[in-house]
Amino acid sequence: MPQIRKLVIVGGGTAGWMAASALSRVMGTRNYQITLIESDEIGTVGVGEATIPTIQEFNTLLGIDENDFMKAVNGTFKLGIRFQNWSAPGSDYFHPFGVYGVDMGGLNFNHFWMRYHKAGGSGDFGLFNPQTLAARKGRFGRMAEINPNAPNVNYAFHFDASLYAKFLRGYCEKNGVVRQESKITSVAQHPETGDITSVTLANGQAVSGDLFIDCSGFRGLLIEQTLKSGYEDWSQWLPCNRAVAVPCDKVGPATPYTTSTAQEAGWQWRIPLQHRTGNGYVFCDAYMDEAKASELILQRLDGKAQAEPRVIRFVTGHRKQMWNKNVIAMGLSSGFLEPLESTSIYLVQHAVLKLLKYFPKDEITPSIRIAFNQDMLRAYDNVKDFLIAHYKVTKREDTPFWAYCKHMDIPDSLKMRLEMFQYHNDARVTSLELFTEPSWFAILVGQGLVPRSYHPAADEMPQEEFRWRMQKIRDGSTGLADMMPSHESYLAKTCPSPQRVAV
Numbered sequence: 001m002p003q004i005r006k007l008v009i010v011g012g013g014t015a016g017w018m019a020a021s022a023l024s025r026v027m028g029t030r031n032y033q034i035t036l037i038e039s040d041e042i043g044t045v046g047v048g049e050a051t052i053p054t055i056q057e058f059n060t061l062l063g064i065d066e067n068d069f070m071k072a073v074n075g076t077f078k079l080g081i082r083f084q085n086w087s088a089p090g091s092d093y094f095h096p097f098g099v100y101g102v103d104m105g106g107l108n109f110n111h112f113w114m115r116y117h118k119a120g121g122s123g124d125f126g127l128f129n130p131q132t133l134a135a136r137k138g139r140f141g142r143m144a145e146i147n148p149n150a151p152n153v154n155y156a157f158h159f160d161a162s163l164y165a166k167f168l169r170g171y172c173e174k175n176g177v178v179r180q181e182s183k184i185t186s187v188a189q190h191p192e193t194g195d196i197t198s199v200t201l202a203n204g205q206a207v208s209g210d211l212f213i214d215c216s217g218f219r220g221l222l223i224e225q226t227l228k229s230g231y232e233d234w235s236q237w238l239p240c241n242r243a244v245a246v247p248c249d250k251v252g253p254a255t256p257y258t259t260s261t262a263q264e265a266g267w268q269w270r271i272p273l274q275h276r277t278g279n280g281y282v283f284c285d286a287y288m289d290e291a292k293a294s295e296l297i298l299q300r301l302d303g304k305a306q307a308e309p310r311v312i313r314f315v316t317g318h319r320k321q322m323w324n325k326n327v328i329a330m331g332l333s334s335g336f337l338e339p340l341e342s343t344s345i346y347l348v349q350h351a352v353l354k355l356l357k358y359f360p361k362d363e364i365t366p367s368i369r370i371a372f373n374q375d376m377l378r379a380y381d382n383v384k385d386f387l388i389a390h391y392k393v394t395k396r397e398d399t400p401f402w403a404y405c406k407h408m409d410i411p412d413s414l415k416m417r418l419e420m421f422q423y424h425n426d427a428r429v430t431s432l433e434l435f436t437e438p439s440w441f442a443i444l445v446g447q448g449l450v451p452r453s454y455h456p457a458a459d460e461m462p463q464e465e466f467r468w469r470m471q472k473i474r475d476g477s478t479g480l481a482d483m484m485p486s487h488e489s490y491l492a493k494t495c496p497s498p499q500r501v502a503v
Helices: 013-026 055-062 066-072 109-118 130-136 161-174 221-226 290-299 344-358 366-392 400-407 412-424 437-446 463-483 487-494
Strands: 006-010 033-038 076-078 080-084 092-096 156-159 178-181 184-189 196-201 206-208 211-214 231-233 242-248 258-263 266-272 277-283 310-313 317-319 327-329
Touching: 006 013, 006 206, 013 033, 013 055, 013 161, 013 344, 055 066, 055 156, 055 344, 066 161, 066 487, 076 487, 080 130, 092 130, 092 437, 109 437, 109 463, 130 463, 156 161, 161 178, 184 221, 196 221, 211 221, 221 327, 242 290, 277 290, 317 366, 327 344, 344 366, 366 400, 366 412, 366 437, 412 437
Parallel strands: 006 033, 006 211, 033 178, 080 258, 211 327
Antiparallel strands: 076 156, 080 092, 184 196, 196 206, 231 317, 242 277, 242 310, 258 266, 266 277
């Protein structure tokens, strides 16, 4: 039986080059021929990216030096996301990359915080999380460098998506990946199995392959246009279907966090980079047209616009089969969940790692495809429910968009989770989920859903010991944050990019 040797990646951008870099690192190019086909004429959607801490695992897999990476992509560090106006106009909370306090007596710290809060303690749960406190002060530093004895502080990155793809391309080409610059004019299939056998380039060259990875963006050249895999539309729960993006001048120190501000018909992102600030308005065209959204985003920039607003149209959801026949979809060709919690790159990374896990030596069996598709759907489902909660759990109904979100029906899985949290302070998180208990706690309490009760075992700790422990945890969080230098000075010292704008 012939072995799978020829791997063809259709499309570049973040998804294509992430797939190529991981495959070339793990599978190598001695026994495998890895070809990536992309066209500069088509371009990519990338408008500047925010990530979550799992990307550090990907960089470690590739053996990338973090400072070199940050310099190359104009990167800044990210401790979490600040949410403004989501619960109500004027509301403000932070979703950090890290836990609150410490678990005690086998109980999640959230239960002890509820005891503390119901007894008259501050409702500011961020006081017990070092990432939140550091973000408020504009601080960042790797604790391994500052104090190796101190607890680790989780972080992620912001970076320029086009520069990230360029960085990974250089990595791949050193590893033996072959890049073909061309549009694809036709796709050939096996007459009996329907598998893709080759793609034809604009110059007439046919590129054959055993396994194809579709990173062609929303159009899904192989997975949808050729194989008709179908699409599961989640617009009824996540109605935003447009974004206008525009970069602006950097006018102040780079914040160590992404900002998400709820607006009339959606929300606005702000992503700080070393050389500029990325901005965008994610909205639903049933409540606002593209021209108005473009006008509003330009009015709300904190620096001079560096380009005209760029419109991106999408439908939230996913391919019904992300691995169909001998084609695996990754990135936008596999589906799209809006960038509210910076999960786009994570979902690419997840797909790449699942491919490596199930990589077939010779035959692509139905069981491999089923396992891959089940794993990916589970990941999409978890992120989907987490995003829906941002819209559903709100006091806002001051615009037609927010009135729809507040009163819309939601999946049964999320209904159960919200009810459990409301009555028992338990978000029903499993070990397979991306978003853990602290994340659900931050979002739900931040949006205004404060649990009515908590686990009775949290009351068993004597009052004096309870007060002492809570104060010690709070002081420890403050101490970690205060160890860090300013984010801007840390960037200048450790990983300044050549394009960095000093402020």
